[in-house]
Each structure stands twice: as structure tokens, then as C-alpha cells.
Amino acid sequence: MSSCSELLLWDKQHARGANAHVFAWNGKLTPLQQKASEELLSSVERNESHLIHAVCGAGKTELLFPAIFASLQAGKRVCVAAPRTDVILELFPRFQKVFPNTTIHALYGGAPDQHGFAELVLATTHQLYRFERAFDVVFVDEADAFPYYADETLQQAVTKAANPDAAIHYVTATPTKSLKTTNQSVLTRRYHGHNLPVPRFDSLWGYTRKLKKGKIPPKLEAWINKKVEMKTPFLIFLPTIEMLENFPSDLPRVHAEHPYRKELVMQLREKKIPGLLTTTILERGITIENVHVAVVGAEQPIFTSSALIQISGRVGRSVQYPEGDIVFFHHGISREMDKAQDAIEGWNRA
Template sequence: MNYQEYFEGKIQDRKTIHLPDNEIQQLVEQDLIVSYPGVKAITPSRFSMLKSPIFQCMRCQSTDPKKFATHYCLNCAKNCTYCRHCLSMGKVAQCTQLLKWKGTLSSIQDTPLFTWQGSYSTDQRRAVDEWIVSCNQGKSHLVNAVCGAGKTEIMFGAIQHLLTLNKRIAVACPRTDVILELEPRFQDAFTNCRIDSLYGGSEKPLGLGTITLATTHQLYRFHEAFDVVIIDEADAFPYSADQTLVKAVKKSLKSDGVIHMISATPTKNLLFDTETVLPRRFHQHPLPVPRYEKLLTYEKSLKNKKIPPKLANWISKQIESNCPFLVFFPSVRMLEEFPGDLKRVHAEHPMRKNYVQLLRNGKIPGLLTTTILERGITIRNLQVAVVGAEQAIFTKEALIQIAGRVGRAADAPTGDVVFFHRGVTEEMHRAKKEIEKLNAL
């Protein structure tokens, strides 16, 4: 039996490993795997202000006291502390036995073929070449490129070079929607290559793929597995706001591994050695500039199950013109209050993947959505409206990303981006000015 396939590069709950206890014990004695508790109590130092033990989850590395709870555990028949931070991935408690491979990792078995049929613009070629230089130097690299610059295709060029160096690669994205968008494009670009796609509810294969596409949360499951981790949309929530996800990325890297990042709206806290900037789209057309429309009583109207006339007219115009559209709302509550039978999606919606595909295939006219679709969605001739653009959830970065959904195709490089509001905010103003600045460059 190939035990290595069960364990290498991953942190796993003993209960998920279908091997007899005596075989597990034998591997521990042979120093091929290590076993440790899922949650560890750390005794505060005598200089600490804390008097009670500090807990650390050994899967997600959280030490936030608010993320732990203690209850009577049926598994160990005593009071037992468990981690609530990564509970959605299965309970990890003090009595949980985590297993980790200590032996060497297997080499890449397949011979990947780079079968992408596209061609690069001058800017894209420059970006690939600069990224390859960073790869050869072992330096972390940021690709700072506007929405629609062709970041995925640029990433293909860097990955193709890394594969010639026999590197095992993870591409981590904060959101499932981006993984679902990337998966078929990677399968087409890298044939004869094992590509694993990991997100909530996905199949968890044995062993390690040559390329792993994963939400950042899925990296909690890995330990020293990858030579390179590429973080797509590195500024996006939740990765940008959760230090345990940053730790998870570092934990998933080999000791000499390197992190690369891609973003259209990089924040100041991103750390990197070298940077490539692309201020224009691959088709050379300017970014669509948002326009403002006052919509003073939209909340009251929606509560009364009425669509504000300006918004109703905008939606009707898109349907009459046969243009696919997205209407962004600041909350799930407001999304659900919207009258009519237009499909709507949010983070927990079970049909989210299906509805996006229906929109892409032209089977439905448009979607109502929260900010969950602000990134990773490419649909030809898409038009976009934001309702309540003045609300706090619509930061400058979010508004730039939303506007970036429009005009991405070379044969449809324009489109409408409208911010419906009841007062122009500084974030709205900064987003528009940033887009105009990029166009001027």
C-alpha cells in the first residue's frame, strides 16, 4: 500500500483516514507520520496578564479566545475544548488526533503540456517575463493589473515556467466562484496535468496534484506541500482580514517555498519583493467609468415591495437590449426584498454556481447579487448597477472590482456601470478617480 498517498503534504483528522490502528501506529513508530492533538492548551507565562490557558488550533493556527468553546464531548467522555474558527471543515478538538506526513514528498508524476492557444499583448509579455525573473530568483512577486488586463493568462505563462522547474503549485483564491471560473480554463491550458480543485463541498482526492486550485480556507489542510503559492485577488475578503489564512498559506509552503500575488486593487499590507504594474486592459480599450444616479428612497421602496422607477427602467433597458446584467445590493435582506422573479444569489445560496452559468449561457437575463460576485466573473457584454453604492460595504476596492466586470471582451469593450445612491461618498469618489487615473496612464 502507498501510505504516502494518504498523508503527504496534508494535515488530517485520524477519523477520515480509513486505515487500521495498528498500521497507523506502525507509521508513527517508523517516524513517517506524526500524531498530535487538534487543539493544544498553552500555559501562559508567569509574566502574562492572562490567568487561564490559551488554546491553539493545530489545523488553522487560531489562538483567538473567542474562537474556542468547551463542552462535554461524547468522543472522549469529558469536558473538551474545540475550535469554532474552522468548524465548517469538521470539528477539531483536544481529543482529535491529527496526522501529518514526515517523510519526503513524491515527485511530480505527470509531464504537463502547455496547450493554451492565445497570444500575449506587449504588456502581458512584459508581465510574464518579469514574473519569470522573480521565479528564477526565488523572490515573491506581485502582479498589479487592472480588471480585464488578462491576469489569468499572465499567470499561465509563469506557471508554465514553474512546471519546467518541476515545482508543485497552489493557486489560492478567497472565493469559491473564482475557483469555479478558473478550473475549466486551467484544464484547457495544462493538459496531461493533474489539477485538483478544492472548495467547500468539493471532493478531497488522495495525494497531491501538480496544480492545486483552492480557496484560501482549504489551505488549512496542508503542511509544507507546495513550492509556490499564488494568491489570486490577494486583497479580497476574507484573506485580507484573517491572519489565520495568511498563516495557512505560509504553513502550506515548503521551507524554501515562495508566495506570489495577483490583484487589481492591492492594499498596502501586501508584502512582496518585486512588482509588475499593468494599467490597461489586454484589448487596449479604457476601463468603463462609473456614473452616478440618485436613488433617495430605495430602501423604503424595496421594503414596500416596489422597484424604484429609475432602477426598473435600467433593468428593462438591459432586457430589451438583450444585455446580461448584474445588480449589486448591500445586504441579503435587501436582495430578498426585491420584488419579481429575477434570480438572486448570495454567499450561502445553494444555486449560486448554476445561476451564474445560466447567465453566462444567456438562459436568464440577469442576476441580483451581493458583493459575492464582485470578482472572478467574466461574462461578455455584461452591464452593472450598484444599489446603495453609498453604503459602507461598497469600499473603493469593491466598487473598482464591480466596475471591472464590464467591458472585458475585445469585441464588447464598453458597457454601463451605474452607482445608484442617496449621496456620493468618498469611497465612490475615490473609485471613480482611480479608474480615470488608470485610463489616463
């Protein structure tokens, strides 16, 4: 969109969908998930804001299904928003399977044209600039993610897109203080019941200097070679795009502006490539079975404790592979690294 884009505001009766909605999910919630799901549904029915505060991999998306279905059946229009395109791309096929008779649109930068009246809209928060008083129920997934938490105009866009009396509900593993609401559900365990993998710290002294000379530090190279040899998919998070682009390796790499990010993530999921180099753009919203993770330069400011918790949350999400390696390579341990490790260990003790 630009300043010359034409926006139309419909001021007549609110449009309504005509589909007979079907709920085609046959999964089973754990007792913790069931409790949280019922609490959320109750808040949605009372039109009161609710926060789902759950560890990475707790099955947060599944908790939304009953509340969304009840809203659709009541003739309400629903929006699930998230700051990152990757989250929307991950959610869209899942929602299509669960609600096969519902018209669903996925809106993000570069999305194809979609026709019909969408009763359920999955959208990046940027796309909500397009809407005003359009949704009866709004869920914001990963509401602590950049740029949403740091951009008041995006927060205002979400509020503007909702009906004036509509409550907004939030879902995240690392909520900011501003997201805390009276109605909260806390999930301390993943859906499969196993502990969260705890990140380990490993020194990588002078890694910046070595990489600038076109050399991979031996410890990091050994880690990569072991994953390739074991055919274990992996992600390596780097602190800057410059370091990402100049990394001395043939490994594919992605960042926020990469034109084939979606395709490369899919190739990793299908094990067509051994691993990916990435910035924090993939810190959340993607699930890859049995993926192992390394953070290079974990002490750098870009890697806040919440970012490191989310990155660690990529590991061990599958019931078949509930464990995995998550290593913070560093040139000195930061307070944020300690906070992330302590938080994950705290969840495991809860």
C-alpha cells in the same frame, strides 16, 4: 473540517508527480502582458515574492501560465489560491485546457472528491488549512478580497501550506499596502487595449424606503426593463442579504450561502436568464460577456472603493464588447464612490 477532523502530516521525502507536462495555450500576450509575465517568471526562478498589480480584465491569469509551466517542468508542486470559491470555479476549466497532462485538483467547500497526486492545486484560502509544507510555489489571486485580507489565520494558512523557503506571489487589481513587495509588475491597460468603463453616478433617493414597501424605484425599474428589452445580461449588486431576498422582483438572486450560485452564474453566462441580483460575493472572479452592472446603495459602507473598482471591472472585459454600462445608484455620493471613479479614470489616463 471541524476540530475532530483527522489530519495527517507526511514527514518523508516530498511526493512528486510523474506526468510529462504540456503547455497547450496558443494565445498571444500583449507587450505589457509579456513584460509582466517575464518579470514574474524571473522572480519565481529566483524564489522572490512578486506582485502583479493589474487593472480588472488585464488578463492576469494568462500572465501566470509561463511561470506555472516552468515550475511544473522543474518538478515543483504549485498552488494557486484565492479567497473566493467563484474564482476557483472560474479558473479550474481554464487551467485544465492549458495544462492537459497535469493532475489538477480544485478545492473549495463542497468540492467533489478528486483522486491522484495533484501537481497543481487550485484552492480557496480556507482549504489551505489542510496543508503544511506542501507547495514549492504559491500564487494568491485576489489577495485583497474578504475574508483573506481581514483574517490573519487565513494568511498564516497560506504561509504554512508553502515550503518554509518558498516565496509567495500575489495577483490583484486593488492591492492593499501590506501586499506591496520589492518586485512588482504594473499593467495599466486591459488586454484588448480599450479604456475601462467609468462608473456613472445616478441618484436613487429613498430607495430603502421604497423597496421595503415592495416597490422598485422607477429609475431602477427603467434600467432593468431596458436591459431585458435589449437582451443585455446584467448584474445588480445590493448591500445586504435582507434587501436581496426581499427585492420585489422575479429575478434570480445569489449570495455567499446560496446552494445554486454556480448554476445561476452559468445560466446568466449562457443567457438563459436575463440578469442576477447579488451581494458583493460576485464582485470579482467572474467573466460574463457584455454584462452591464448596477450598484444599488453604492454609498453604503459595504461598498468600499476597492469593491466598487472590482464590481466595475466586470464590465467591458470582452474584446467584442469592450464597453458597457456601470451605474452607481445612490442616496448621496460617498468618498469611496469618488475614489473608485477617480482610480478608474486615472488608469485610463496612464
